[in-house]
Amino acid sequence: MTKELWPAFKARGYRKTGNNFRYYNPLGWGKIINLQKSVFGDRHAISFTVNTGLYLAEADRYWTGQVAADRFLEPDCLVRARVGKLSGSSHDVWYELTEQTVPTVLYQQVRQDVETYVLPYLDRMISLDDVVQHLLVNRQPASAQAISTVFACGYHEQALQWLADELATTTSCTHRLQMESLKASLA
Incomplete structure (x- = not known):
């Protein structure tokens, strides 16, 4: 799945590590997209969701006394949201990959959700000030x-x-x- 999403994130300056697409600005802020697999699954049925995070080094410093900087993960982020929340749903959205799933249909759905909900949300965050303003508004x-x-x-x-x-x-x-x-x- 990460192969299908990578071009859109790479064009925006993100770096890929495993199931994470991370953008970090040396001024002390960043954003991340994480594909999270459910622990409830096996090789015949995999569920996953899309998590996002907005990272502030100051929050990391306050919470842990350290700064992860360009190695931060989604749980290190002060602001976190899943694709379901970003889509306006009151429920989490989990994608199911089973033996009956047509992979291209599933990948198209995930790509559409990322392009419709995740990228517009993250694209609005272009500075540390934007992330702080997001905190203040919400x-x-x-x-x-x-x-x-x-x-x-x-x-x-x-x-x-x-x-x-x-x-x-x-x-x-x-x-x-x-x-x-x-x-x-x-x-």
Whole structure:
């Protein structure tokens, strides 16, 4: 499957490693597409989905104390979305490859979904600012890591407002404690 998708990503400056297509900008941000195989399968039936991620080195630094830089993986990304979410579906989309599947039909469906949903989403992210703005608009994930990353990227007022909004609206004691701890560390 990766052979069918590779030309579109290569033309955009991505590098391929295994089932990952990764773009990294030395200014500390990147984007990735990952083809994830389901653990529930065998050689007669394979299920897979398409994951995307938006990577910020500042988030990695906050979370792990290290920066993966051009070796980041989809789980290292602060913003993550599967093809189902990008298509507007409320369900995950998993592609099935069985002995009855016509491979060309399946590959065409995956390619169409990638070209229709994944690439337009990722193509909108052309700078670190675009990724941070995406975080600020969507406010997802609503985590201390996300807010502190926005702050570390220089968006102090917006990060503090997001933090204040989280404190004003959360009903979770755990989330409140995390937000209060973050507020103390940013003061």
